[in-house]
Amino acid sequence: MRVPLGKRVVTGIVVDAAASLEPGALREKIKDISEVVDHAAYLPAPVVDLALWVADYYACGAGDALAAAMPPAQERRTIRVASLTAQGHEPDLELKPKQREVIDALRGAPSGIAVRDLKARGISTDVLQRLAVKGLLVFRRDHLERDPFAGGAARLETNRVPTRTLTGEQSAVLASLREAAGSKSFSVSLLQGVTGSGKTEVYLRLTDTVLQHGRSVLILVPEIALTPAVASSFRDAFGDLVAVQHSGLSDGERYDQWHRIRRGEVSIVVGTRSAVFAPLGNLGLIIVDEEHDTSFKQEETPRYHGRDVAVVRGKREGALVVLGSATPSLESGQNAVNGRYSRLVMNRRVLDRPLASVSVVDMRIEYAAEGPDIVLSGALKIAIAARLGARQQSLILLNRRGLATAVFCRQCGGTLDCPNCSVSLIVHTEGRDLHRARCHYCNYSLTVPKACPACAGPYLERRGFGTERVAAEISTLWPDARVARLDRDTVRRKGAASEILRRMASGDIDVLVGTQMIAKGHDFPRVTLVGVISADVGLGVADFRAAERTFQLLTQVSGRAGRGEMVGEAIVQTLYPNHYSILHACQQDYAAFFADEIAYRRTMRYPPLTALVNLVVKARDPRTALTDANTLAQHLRAKAEAGRFRVLGPAPAPVTKLRGEYRAQLFLKGANRPAMRQAVLAALAAEPDLRRRVVIDIDPVSVL
Ligand code: ADP
Ligand code: ZN
Numbered sequence: 001m002r003v004p005l006g007k008r009v010v011t012g013i014v015v016d017a018a019a020s021l022e023p024g025a026l027r028e029k030i031k032d033i034s035e036v037v038d039h040a041a042y043l044p045a046p047v048v049d050l051a052l053w054v055a056d057y058y059a060c061g062a063g064d065a066l067a068a069a070m071p072p073a074q075e076r077r078t079i080r081v082a083s084l085t086a087q088g089h090e091p092d093l094e095l096k097p098k099q100r101e102v103i104d105a106l107r108g109a110p111s112g113i114a115v116r117d118l119k120a121r122g123i124s125t126d127v128l129q130r131l132a133v134k135g136l137l138v139f140r141r142d143h144l145e146r147d148p149f150a151g152g153a154a155r156l157e158t159n160r161v162p163t164r165t166l167t168g169e170q171s172a173v174l175a176s177l178r179e180a181a182g183s184k185s186f187s188v189s190l191l192q193g194v195t196g197s198g199k200t201e202v203y204l205r206l207t208d209t210v211l212q213h214g215r216s217v218l219i220l221v222p223e224i225a226l227t228p229a230v231a232s233s234f235r236d237a238f239g240d241l242v243a244v245q246h247s248g249l250s251d252g253e254r255y256d257q258w259h260r261i262r263r264g265e266v267s268i269v270v271g272t273r274s275a276v277f278a279p280l281g282n283l284g285l286i287i288v289d290e291e292h293d294t295s296f297k298q299e300e301t302p303r304y305h306g307r308d309v310a311v312v313r314g315k316r317e318g319a320l321v322v323l324g325s326a327t328p329s330l331e332s333g334q335n336a337v338n339g340r341y342s343r344l345v346m347n348r349r350v351l352d353r354p355l356a357s358v359s360v361v362d363m364r365i366e367y368a369a370e371g372p373d374i375v376l377s378g379a380l381k382i383a384i385a386a387r388l389g390a391r392q393q394s395l396i397l398l399n400r401r402g403l404a405t406a407v408f409c410r411q412c413g414g415t416l417d418c419p420n421c422s423v424s425l426i427v428h429t430e431g432r433d434l435h436r437a438r439c440h441y442c443n444y445s446l447t448v449p450k451a452c453p454a455c456a457g458p459y460l461e462r463r464g465f466g467t468e469r470v471a472a473e474i475s476t477l478w479p480d481a482r483v484a485r486l487d488r489d490t491v492r493r494k495g496a497a498s499e500i501l502r503r504m505a506s507g508d509i510d511v512l513v514g515t516q517m518i519a520k521g522h523d524f525p526r527v528t529l530v531g532v533i534s535a536d537v538g539l540g541v542a543d544f545r546a547a548e549r550t551f552q553l554l555t556q557v558s559g560r561a562g563r564g565e566m567v568g569e570a571i572v573q574t575l576y577p578n579h580y581s582i583l584h585a586c587q588q589d590y591a592a593f594f595a596d597e598i599a600y601r602r603t604m605r606y607p608p609l610t611a612l613v614n615l616v617v618k619a620r621d622p623r624t625a626l627t628d629a630n631t632l633a634q635h636l637r638a639k640a641e642a643g644r645f646r647v648l649g650p651a652p653a654p655v656t657k658l659r660g661e662y663r664a665q666l667f668l669k670g671a672n673r674p675a676m677r678q679a680v681l682a683a684l685a686a687e688p689d690l691r692r693r694v695v696i697d698i699d700p701v702s703v704l
Contacts, residue, residue: 195559215284525564645670
């Protein structure tokens with residue numbers, strides 16, 4: 001509805017209605033609604049309630065949370081359609097050739113043809129107008145359903161859930177899940193299945209069961225552009241019953257899909273994070289695939305975690321929630337340990353395919369023997385050459401983009417840094433042989449200078465390397481190899497990621513080099529080698545989840561090898577061959593990793609053994625940022641004892657300067673989230689000037 005707000009009229013959502021004024025409220029202070037826009041609820045009541053829960057839990061505005069639950073602002077698109085009148089159907093009309101063409105085409109299309117399609121066939125507006133004047137055809141406006149699947153695979157009307165024999169583990173897991181779904185009440189199952197154990201197959205059959213109960217199903221996936229397989233499996237099995245919701249769709253497509261869901265025309269939704277708010281009714285099952293994936297956390301307001309909101313939604317709507325992963329997050333792993341989730345395990349790959357054998361290359365030894373500039377170890381070179389010879393495919397992971405990661409002056413020792421952010425610029429090839437240094441945070445860039453901007457020294461050296469350099473190196477070593485790269489630089493254009501993945505699937509690529517994007521749930525049967533260039537890139541980061549991320553990435557990427565009939569191998573290059581995250585990933589031993597990591601989190605009092613809140617204060621200069629953060633810290637410390645939490649900091653954030661703003665941060669650690677949240681809101685209420693410069697992150701995933 002539209003309501004007056006100050007001098008403006010704005011659109012709002014009704015979240016509650018009171019039968020009478022609160023005692024003491026002044027009638028003259030209450031304004032009338034200007035206009036009622038929708039006469040039926042736009043968002044279903046449970047979705048409104050869920051958004052309000054998000055606003056409360058993540059300490060953001062109700063409007064921000066409700067906006068996340070809304071479809072993109074779009075009008076329904078209408079198109080102009082031409083169709084014949086009765087007169088137009090009469091035989092023996094006297095017509096010019098072009099006019100005859102139109103009439104013949106329309107005779108074959110009883111519901112008419114869109115004007116733009118006629119134009120595409122070379123019919124001018126003029127020809128159509130003349131026929132209309134003669135009374136032979138009429139125009140009408142029609143709704144256009146923007147369908148993201150149009151032009152893709154043919155629509156399937158019947159269920160086509162695969163009927164092949166399940167493995168023993170799949171059958172056992174499915175039986176437990178069917179039982180849980182049959183109770184039609186809330187519970188959470190953690191499906192811990194190694195890569196290639198056939199989790200998707202279990203999801204499909206469980207979905208079929210839940211549909212038979214007359215209930216609907218929501219499937220959350222990390223990034224559809226990178227993991228199209230799950231969405232297309234559902235589409236293949238359930239056809240038109242499936243709607244998709246993700247940011248790769250145009251606003252129009254998302255809008256139309258959203259309304260199909262809202263009208264109850266579909267009973268399955270596959271989507272990314274924000275699909276957790278999909279307006280599905282009668283929800284029986286929520287699946288969160290790759291539940292450990294960090295893309296489920298939104299890194300802007302509202303800073304919600306899609307997986308956690310999914311669990312809350314399941315609880316409120318009495319649905320079964322299935323969290324699937326080969327490498328569950330420490331949070332979910334701990335919830336399985338303490339009995340809040342039930343754990344279901346699949347330890348073997350389908351068809352008894354072995355997991356890839358993993359070997360570690362100690363790069364300290366390689367550097368000592370071959371010099372500090374080498375990118376590929378001897379073992380990895382031999383392995384790549386063997387795959388090229390055998391016409392098999394290789395995946396090479398380096399979780400860092402670019403050609404060089406720093407430009408360093410040999411005269412003054414300075415590096416080329418971003419003027420807006422406290423990080424060094426990364427060199428990329430852009431355009432023809434043009435080397436640009438670019439900031440990975442704010443996108444500032446400059447052409448790499450010939451001399452040092454600080455001291456004018458002519459000896460600029462490039463240090464460190466990223467995916468671009470690895471791909472170049474492989475092309476130099478094997479000029480005939482078809483090498484491609486999958487990282488944020490190569491997938492800027494819409495559809496570029498799926499294009500690279502399609503070429504990989506059809507065997508048009510021999511070696512695919514990429515960042516963590518190549519580690520997602522791809523299933524390429526001809527990949528028999530996975531090489532990891534610097535397994536430890538993530539370990540140097542000032543984040544308590546660094547080891548967890550490294551373990552997950554290495555396990556997931558080695559899981560990409562040997563998924564077909566041929567056996568897979570993984571080679572991991574690292575400077576820290578004895579780090580527990582690397583050792584356990586090489587053994588693909590989740591339980592051992594979990595045990596070590598949870599012990600570390602317990603000692604350091606980090607999540608999931610305690611709750612964390614991160615506050616970032618932004619200011620124009622570093623002093624103000626710290627002073628303001630200190631002011632907040634004082635307010636918070638006054639409440640710390642009563643709320644049984646601790647306040648850590650403030651300190652400059654790891655990336656101290658970001659997009660021209662200086663950042664100081666502080667942390668709250670404790671067991672009582674509501675007490676911490678209230679203390680934060682009270683501190684900000686006491687310092688209203690700071691409100692707009694403080695980012696509140698409840699259960700932060702990234703603390704940079
Ligand atoms: P995960 O998601 O657990 O890594 P997928 O669901 O991608 O594994 O399954 C891996 C591969 O095994 C897929 O190609 C899938 O079609 C196939 N698959 C799954 N279940 C079976 C089965 N019971 N028999 C044969 N192949 C299967
Ligand atoms: Zn920058």
